[in-house]
Each structure stands twice: as C-alpha cells, then as structure tokens.
Amino acid sequence: MKDKNELAADLFRGKLVRFCAADPESLSKSFVHWTHDSEYWRLLAATPPYPWSQEGVRKFIEKDLEKDDPRNIFFAIRTLEDDRVIGELGLDGISYTQGETFVGIGIGERDYWDKGYGTDAMNILLRYAFTELNLERVTLTVFEYNARAIRSYEKCGFRVEGHSRETLHREGRRWDVIFMGILQEEWQALNA
C-alpha cells in the first residue's frame, strides 16, 4: 500500500461496482425512478418524499455541477458486471479544515439490495476519503429502522457514536437517528 504501484490502482473501482460522474441525463432518470419507490426514499432521507419530475432533477444536478463546490462530491454507482447505474453516493459538506465529511448512499435498484453492492461502494468511498481527500474521519447518519444499512456500515468499520433521540416522525411514531463514524486510523488498521 505504501509504494507507487498503489497509485496505479483504479481508485474508483471496487469488487462489484465503480464510481462515475453524476451525468445529469442518466442520473435524473434513475433518481426519479428510484424515489418513486417510497420505501427507498424513507430509508434514504428524513424529509418527506416529493413528486420530482425528471426535468426538475436534471436541472438541479446541472446547477449543482455548475457550482463546482469542492465541499460536495457526488457519484453515480455502476455495476462492473453490466455497467448499470444502481445507486448514488454523495459527500456532503466536506470540511477540509476539520478533516471530516458526511456521506450519504442509496442503492435505488432493489434487485441489488442485500448482495454487498452498497458495502462495496462504501469501501471505495472510504479509500477515496482517507487516501485522496486525506480526511481524518467520515460521518453518517442512519435511521433506527434501517437495519440493513446499519449492518453494512458496521462491516465497513463504522462505529455507533450516539442516537439523536426521536428525531424522525413517521407512521405514527418517533424513531432515533443513529450517528456513526470511522476514523482514519481505524480504517488503516482494518485495511493494513
């Protein structure tokens, strides 16, 4: 890992998936299709689902790309097998001074749930965050009712850092939002 051969490795390629640029045309199409699935949305976001149009989402992505803000980096996740766009992953609010970022991930295509695709994508992201962006830690939040995601994040090395109590109000009850984090040295030890 310490020699220059490591630099020749494809940083955006994992075992099952690879990261691509967020192309407004294809990603907006996928996004609208995925978020029509209300369960997907409620696993992904705390805000209510919204009837997005493809045109609206495309414009939103284009605007975002135009801003070219180094604090936000967005990827499309494609399978190595057939190059299909199956999900999205975004770094949100990278703080280069504090060395921290939040990450959000969604596998929109249900056929790819529970098969290691999300975990593979998160592992690509951690390598990128720690060996290219040189961050000190990566943070995420996950909903109490999303056991599948919690298991996946634990596999990648994330640890629970606390519960934001009752901060989701859905289906007539309140749920916790769980904070998880991984430090660079913890990731190094896992990948030595």
Next chain:
Amino acid sequence: MTISFATPLFEGNLVRLTPLDHDKDAEVVAAWTHNTEFMRMYSLQPVRPLTAAQVKKQFEQIDKEMDESKRLFHYAIRSKEGDRLLGEALIEWIEWSNGTAFIKIGIPDPADRRKGCGEDVLCMLLRFAFRELNLHHLEVVLPEYNVPALRFFEKHGFKIEVRRRQAVNRGGRRWDLIHMAILRPEWEARNERQK
C-alpha cells in the same frame, strides 16, 4: 416561571430578542469576528476577521434565507437597559415534518456573561420552539473544549446524545464534537417541577 399567553415571547428579565438592524449592528458584529477566543468557541469555520461591509452582506443573506427557507429564526440579543447589542440567537435547520431544529446562542463579550443573559435567551428560545413552533427535539452542537457551554446546556436539561470522535481540529490537536438535545416532554416536565 408560570407561562401564560400574557408572558411575552421575546422579552426576558434582562434582554430582548429582536431583528437585526443592518446599519447599526454591522459594526458591532464585525468587531466580534476579531475576537478569536469567542469565534473558536462559537463556530467551527476557520476564524476570519470581517469588515462591517462584509457583515452587512451576511445580514442580507440571513434575512433572505429566513424569508425563503422558512427554516431559520435569527435574533439579535439586546439588553433591555440601554438597548445594547449583546449577541445573537438562532433556531436553524428546522425540519417541520419531524419537529426538529438546532439552536445557537452567542454572547461574545465576557463582561456580558455570567449575569443571566444566556439563561434568559435560552428560556425564550425553548418556549418559542416548543410552545409556538411545536417542535419536539432541539439540539445544540458543541466542541468538547467549550466547557462553559456544555455545563450551561446540561444545567438546563440538555442531554448528550452523540459524540463525534475527534471531529474538530483546533489548536494543534483533535477534539470530540458533542451533540446535546432536549425533548419537548423533558422541557415540559422541568417547567412543572419549577412551578
């Protein structure tokens, strides 16, 4: 304190919560940005001194965001005696469907602290958030080196919920970032006891 409709929402014992006065306040807030001890307690952004003109632009941004997002309440804290600008108080990142928000209180001048102004402000923010906005969860995020603030919020019923390990890099070392929060039922129970 017994709360009723007659109890003013934005007037405490010592201070009032008011809108920003773009012309008069900019100079004072610009001076705050030169107070690095305060700024490092108050914000995780790198400290940076601003001119009054730059601050005025920020004020315009704040007013615009309040107007458009409906997710922000930004107040100037003023002394009732002498109408002096003492600090700022915020309810921000409101999520209406979940009933959650974050708060911030800043009183930069040490001479204005330890007199009950902060307590005054917090009481008003909590009452407004829980009894008018009908929120459920109010949160404050503090670096672990801000011990006075951690004690202050703990004293007023906030509980530690999250410890983001080593999330702050300041003064040559890393520190934890601590999330504290109070739920509406917890706040109501405290009010009952204090009657």
